[in-house]
Amino acid sequence: MKYLSSVTDAVGDRWRELPKATQRLLTVIFIAGIAVLPMVQIPLLDTPQTDFPSLLFDKIGLYVLMGIGLNVVVGKAGLLDLGYVAFFAIGGYTMAQIGTLLHWSFWLILPLGVVIAMSAGAILGLPTLRLRGDYLAIVTLGFGEIIRITAVNVDWLGANRGVPNIPWPAAIGPLNFEDILNPKPFYWVLLALIILVIWLLKRIDRSRVGRAWEAIREDEDAAELMGVQTLKFKLWAFSIGAGIGGMGGVLFASKVGFISPDNFPLTLSVMFLAIVVLGGSGNIPGVILGALAISYIPERLRGFSEYRVLLFGAALVIMMNLRPQGLLPRRIRGKVI
Amino acid sequence: MPNESTLLEFKNVTMRFGGVTALSDVDISVGKGEIAALIGPNGAGKTTVFNIVTGVYQPTQGEVRFKGESIVGKKRSEITRMGLARTFQNIRLFAEMTALENVLVGADAHSKSSVPGAILTLPRKRREEREAHERANELMSFMGISKQAHLLAKGLPYGDQRRLEICRALATNPEVLLLDEPAAGFNPVEKEILGEQIRAIRDRGYTVLLIEHDMSLVMGISDRVMVLDFGTKIADEIPSEIQRDPRVIAAYLGVPVDAS
Numbered sequence: 001m002k003y004l005s006s007v008t009d010a011v012g013d014r015w016r017e018l019p020k021a022t023q024r025l026l027t028v029i030f031i032a033g034i035a036v037l038p039m040v041q042i043p044l045l046d047t048p049q050t051d052f053p054s055l056l057f058d059k060i061g062l063y064v065l066m067g068i069g070l071n072v073v074v075g076k077a078g079l080l081d082l083g084y085v086a087f088f089a090i091g092g093y094t095m096a097q098i099g100t101l102l103h104w105s106f107w108l109i110l111p112l113g114v115v116i117a118m119s120a121g122a123i124l125g126l127p128t129l130r131l132r133g134d135y136l137a138i139v140t141l142g143f144g145e146i147i148r149i150t151a152v153n154v155d156w157l158g159a160n161r162g163v164p165n166i167p168w169p170a171a172i173g174p175l176n177f178e179d180i181l182n183p184k185p186f187y188w189v190l191l192a193l194i195i196l197v198i199w200l201l202k203r204i205d206r207s208r209v210g211r212a213w214e215a216i217r218e219d220e221d222a223a224e225l226m227g228v229q230t231l232k233f234k235l236w237a238f239s240i241g242a243g244i245g246g247m248g249g250v251l252f253a254s255k256v257g258f259i260s261p262d263n264f265p266l267t268l269s270v271m272f273l274a275i276v277v278l279g280g281s282g283n284i285p286g287v288i289l290g291a292l293a294i295s296y297i298p299e300r301l302r303g304f305s306e307y308r309v310l311l312f313g314a315a316l317v318i319m320m321n322l323r324p325q326g327l328l329p330r331r332i333r334g335k336v337i
Numbered sequence: 338m339p340n341e342s343t344l345l346e347f348k349n350v351t352m353r354f355g356g357v358t359a360l361s362d363v364d365i366s367v368g369k370g371e372i373a374a375l376i377g378p379n380g381a382g383k384t385t386v387f388n389i390v391t392g393v394y395q396p397t398q399g400e401v402r403f404k405g406e407s408i409v410g411k412k413r414s415e416i417t418r419m420g421l422a423r424t425f426q427n428i429r430l431f432a433e434m435t436a437l438e439n440v441l442v443g444a445d446a447h448s449k450s451s452v453p454g455a456i457l458t459l460p461r462k463r464r465e466e467r468e469a470h471e472r473a474n475e476l477m478s479f480m481g482i483s484k485q486a487h488l489l490a491k492g493l494p495y496g497d498q499r500r501l502e503i504c505r506a507l508a509t510n511p512e513v514l515l516l517d518e519p520a521a522g523f524n525p526v527e528k529e530i531l532g533e534q535i536r537a538i539r540d541r542g543y544t545v546l547l548i549e550h551d552m553s554l555v556m557g558i559s560d561r562v563m564v565l566d567f568g569t570k571i572a573d574e575i576p577s578e579i580q581r582d583p584r585v586i587a588a589y590l591g592v593p594v595d596a597s
Contacts, residue, residue, distance in 0.1 A: 200456055203455050203456055203458065204452055204455045204456065206455075207450070207454070207455035207462060207466065208441075208445040208448050208450065208451075208455075208465070208466070208469070209451060209452055209455050210455075211434070211438055211441055211442050211445060212442065212445065214431065214433070214434050214438070215431050215434070215442045217433075218430075218431035218432055218433055218434060219429050219430075219431060219432075221393075221429075222425070222429040222430075222431070223431070223442065224412075224413045224414050225391055225393070225413050225414075225417060225422075225423060226414075226417060226422070226442050226443050226446060226505060226506070226509060227414050227417040227418045227422075227443070227445070227446025227447075227509050228414055228442065228445070228446070229412075229414050230414065232451075236451070236452050240452070330433070
């Protein structure tokens, strides 16, 4: 584990020393490599029930997106959200309802789902973000359950039966989403969205907003006394995280074509939180690594049938004991120059 | 003493916590451009004054005015942006951020750009960002901690952490800088340097209200000294008078039985 962090630190140092143009080129090559992943068949990576290319969208890619979204809330602003699945569900039901009832295009519902989830985040956040720590965690935990139970009880939302026949996205150019057995188009859309989200978050992070979030996480009272409008910036963090969660939900609903309240259990919130904590709170590469582990390991262990959750749990406990700050923690900047 | 140049003013301020009266009927005024000191034995209510000024506590009774405007009930961040910034007796830096980032958070206090500005990289955001960096760098070299700019705050030596707190507060561009025991834990040489720096801060046009236990520092740099004892103000004079004031001596040393 020590070895891992020294390797990543060294890689990071080398990276920073590279010229800007080289960095750009390497980024493009890296993204291209990720993009062609579903084209190559690597039998070793297939899991007992799913081939690897299918797994790349659901769960791996989705978990990466959700991890990045929750990281804004938990890792950056330090707000403990135990009900993140609520925004995933809001996005999913937005896609399901508007897609099946109004027959809107996926490409319109996607931004709409983000906006609705962001608004939900703001509405939930406005009264609750005055709370701190444990209290906020409990309120968000409740919110996650409220959304799921609402879906169970509202007939218009399909109740327990769920919503079937959710439309897939209209084809764009050569990308045709009709073939359920072809996971590639969805994967590419998701990959493009993840890149877009990371790019936007990087810009926010490098501004006063990113600093305000960190200051709030470090010492909320001191931040307020240094002129940071803490409630405003906590609301931004909360609703940006919510919007990203909603985005994941829209994609998920459109891909699987059928959703029901069972898709949005409390354990999913816990998984999302585990991604952030295991990967390295506040650090996007760490969160991506965490998402890979949390999405892939349980699938891989499916061969062990009922023991898989036990094994997964044991793996998490061991990991967190060896490396409580996460696989790739926020880099300890601040080196003597 | 309140006159036109009075910046900060307490009028009959009383602060009770349950049955404990921390401040009782206190009048304080700080005039523009002065270094005013607030001294008194432990528990006299000095930090309570700071907490009321910065909006952490709401006074039970009385008025608190800044440039003639009441600040009671205003949000803490708003009070800071009005021009009252403080340091903390027990250092409260943003430990996992670099020294420079700590100061930038202070410098951001007057920035208007937010998430949309950051995403679109609006010209205003760029200008504010550049100004914040210039301001932060200038203040850090003024306080002599430029070399530490890229170290995490928690990794700074103790004295530099105290200096960084002053930088961070100055970065908010306050009219009145409130320093809560800035020399705590300093050796005599460091205290002397700090005294010079506080004077230099005043010479830059800031007004300073100082809480300090070190008498040589207080007497050396203050224009006026206010003494609190058990929540009441017992003296408010120039330093040379304070040292002779029998009430002050009594508060610090105790009153001989036969003297009263």
